[in-house]
């Protein structure tokens with residue numbers, strides 16, 4: 349086989365066989381296919397697309413390009429969850445103990461990565477003593493015992509995806525549904541998930557701005573799951589404003605604790621119930637989402653989810669007393685209110701602007717080796733539909749420097765205030 353023929357075939361809109369797709373991925377990861385040919389191939393895919401069979405083959409070829417985590421020693425159906433880039437998305441911290449309380453094993457591999465705030469591991473490290481340095485054997489033991497453990501991600505998970513993603517980033521080929529879908533699914537499959545629940549965000553702060561693109565991405569990923577024998581379900585949720593109120597590491601841990609106590613923000617709680625219900629059903633615990641939802645609501649009401657969270661924190665060295673004493677979490681020195689410049693109603697909150705404002709305070713990494721400040725971030729005071737008065741706080745900046753003017757300007761710019769009350773936006777869109 350020759351790479352030039354694969355490029356020509358795809359350019360002409362023909363379908364590649366499974367052998368041909370494996371040839372492309374194997375050749376690229378072994379450096380037998382150069383970047384310039386791969387770039388041309390990716391651009392051909394960008395314009396011509398891929399069939400469901402091609403996309404599934406591409407996913408599996410990338411999933412098999414590095415380590416494949418074996419979770420078979422964990423009892424039960426391992427369900428993983430993935431969200432496509434929310435801002436201040438605290439759902440994992442809540443969902444993990446919540447579904448674990450319903451008996452679903454959660455064997456979570458998480459990264460640190462770049463972004464507006466840290467990843468799940470960074471957030472959890474806001475709990476004094478908490479660490480993810482556990483051996484594979486300990487990890488499996490903890491999940492079997494407590495139904496929940498979190499470990500750092502292997503450096504060699506789907507390396508073909510990593511290499512291709514870097515190339516897509518500089519060749520204007522990121523925004524292709526088969527390429528995004530296979531990229532996300534390859535990593536989940538390599539991480540050992542039996543079943544996958546996807547939260548596809550749509551709106552101004554999301555990758556997918558339009559509903560039809562979000563639907564196409566969601567159904568492509570569900571189809572990949574079906575093709576490769578992993579039960580997969582997807583939800584499309586709104587990202588025209590950050591989820592919940594808190595954006596920042598310790599701030600989100602506190603928000604997660606509040607939610608597990610039943611006092612969380614309504615949108616965050618609802619999304620956790622919707623995603624969690626799907627996870628419980630895919631794990632085979634109950635037949636219907638209504639039954640699953642009732643189980644999860646009960647686990648919040650009777651404190652079981654909170655108990656699981658405490659046990660999980662202690663088992664990985666964390667001080668579980670933060671759950672009852674959140675004031676023990678890292679706290680920023682200055683709390684600076686951002687005041688509205690007008691009377692009116694909040695019509696939208698550009699989530700990506702709020703995310704960038706949090707990152708500038710030190711909540712996230714701008715570069716791979718940046719050090720995160722776990723205490724800083726932004727807490728919204730107003731959300732879409734709320735009335736605001738001039739000079740009333742719309743958000744509070746938690747900062748360790750007295751001057752947070754750059755972030756304050758970004759927060760102000762993120763809020764769209766209009767004179768008329770906007771109609772309510774549904775959180776779950778599909």
Ligand code: URA
Nearest residue numbers: 522527528529531532
């Ligand atoms: N996230 C991924 O992991 N891959 C993509 O291609 C896009 C978003």
Ligand code: CA
Nearest residue numbers: 436591592594
């Ligand atoms: Ca949040």
